[in-house]
Amino acid sequence: MNHGDKTMFRVFVVFLAILASFGFANASDESGAIPLAVHSASQPVNVDELLNPNHPVWVQAKGHSLRFHRTPPLYSDGPFDDGERPEASVQIVRRQSGDLYVKLQWNDATEDLFRQGDRHPDGGESHIYKTHTSKTDAFGDAACLMVPKSRKPMESYPSMMMGDKANPVDLLFWQAGRGFSLLKAHGRATTEALSAELAGKSYRTPQGWVIIFVLTDAADSIPVCFAIWEGSKAHRDGLKYYSLWYEIRL
Secondary structure (H helix, E strand, O other): OOHHHHHHHHHHHHHHHHHHHHHHHHHOOOOOOEEEEOEEOOOOOOHHHHOOOOOHHHHHOOOEEEOOEEOOOOOOOOOOOOOOOOOEEEEEEEOOOOOEEEEEEEEOOOOOOOOOOEEEEOOOOOOOEEEEOOOOOOOOOEEEEEEEOOOOOOOOOOOOOOOOOOOOEEEEEEEOOOEEEEEEEOOOOOOEEEEOOOOEEEEEOOOEEEEEEEEOOOOOEEEEEEEEEOHHHOOEOOEOEEOOOEEEEO
């Protein structure tokens, strides 16, 4: 396949992804987004308690099933979609401070951790080292919660392609073996790190993963969408499971 054919193929699969997104329309309300209910803790609950997925407050929070698409392959030789989707759900609890605790869980039979590369002497001067990746075909599990940077009700949502200049987004990002980080973006290929550390907690279960994100500066109505990377399926970068916009309703 020559360069022109590859370009046309990429345009075609992006078009298919846009068509697939319309499959969510009949499940949403008049705003176009699927609403997610929030449980407000009636009793004072501290941070450590809310980061415990077995705390009684989570029993009271309504669970919502999530539905995911998968990014189409960008090249004619794949990797191809196997048609499988993770069973995923989300619960949301509001603490007295106003912060939202978002509990995302999904089934994943394999635990795939991101690992640091091995450091080896360069062979030149002693203070120069190179970092080498042990396995270039091994990838880690990850999850992301994307929200508009402006935490307020919106008539039109940011672009699914990491926001846009008029509507930048924050990305609450978790990687297995590395932890949580806060990123920002205003369009495709504009992602930047805001913080090396972000409040949250992750748990490995017999079924898969449970991740609790902490979303601050909550408004009355917040658009949110989710992404999951499954390392065992060679997910990385833009190759992932992704949802369309949901809307957290306080």
